[in-house]
């Protein structure tokens with residue numbers, strides 16, 4: 543566990559931040575006025591945002607349950623978000639109590655909530671690392687204290703890669719993370735779409751980006767660009783699809799036009 547007493551969220555931030563804006567859309571209380579304004583204006587421009595973030599959490603749960611059923615016992619969840627219902631360790635440990643999870647986020651507000659992420663069941667283990675996804679070696683070195691890289695890991699990049707610009711090469715970051723993971727590891731990925739309800743998505747991103755710091759601005763991507771994150775991996779059925787099309791259960795939303803791509807892919 544990092545020393546999270548040292549970093550507290552800024553009392554009155556001037557920029558919206560992804561974790562807090564996402565918290566507004568999920569109906570949480572951990573955000574500031576600037577986040578609430580960005581979230582509400584973006585959702586007015588793109589009314590699918592709220593159903594999309596709910597469907598995104600539901601996808602995360604289905605993917606973790608699938609990995610647990612496939613024998614994956616360790617998870618590296620980068621871009622964790624403020625704890626919400628059914629965090630990765632809760633879903634994984636419900637299926638397999640021995641599951642280990644390392645959470646990573648770069649927002650101090652997530653760090654300030656990290657205790658909720660560290661309440662592991664007694665047979666499993668969790669850790670929280672305060673780091674930026676661009677610092678691949680820092681993340682892998684810290685995660686190796688908890689995870690055994692000789693065994694398969696579920697690499698969760700769920701609704702985070704949009705915050706890494708093309709110029710920062712999020713594809714290379716993903717590849718470098720996967721390089722250190724054992725065969726049988728899986729990539730779990732979701733990403734806002736640039737090619738589904740594209741006018742509304744572009745406008746809502748413009749509204750968010752106007753209020754966010756440059757390092758946290760967001761870029762939607764096409765299905766083809768999202769598929770490239772899975773290069774060299776075996777993409778599991780049904781492929782790169784919108785959220786509600788990835789192995790939905792009977793209680794999952796059925797709106798298949800929500801503008802987020804998702805996929806689960808296996809390293810051979």
Ligand SMILES: C[S@@+](CC[C@H](N)C(=O)[O-])C[C@H]1O[C@@H](n2cnc3c(N)ncnc32)[C@H](O)[C@@H]1O
Pocket residue numbers: 560561564598599602620621622623624646647648649652673674675676700701702705758
């Ligand atoms: C939209 S939320 C997604 C939360 C969670 N993965 C989910 O899908 O429910 C994105 C999270 O990624 C984090 N994040 C954004 N850019 C990041 C970066 N460069 N490094 C680490 N975390 C980042 C944000 O702080 C936020 O908590």
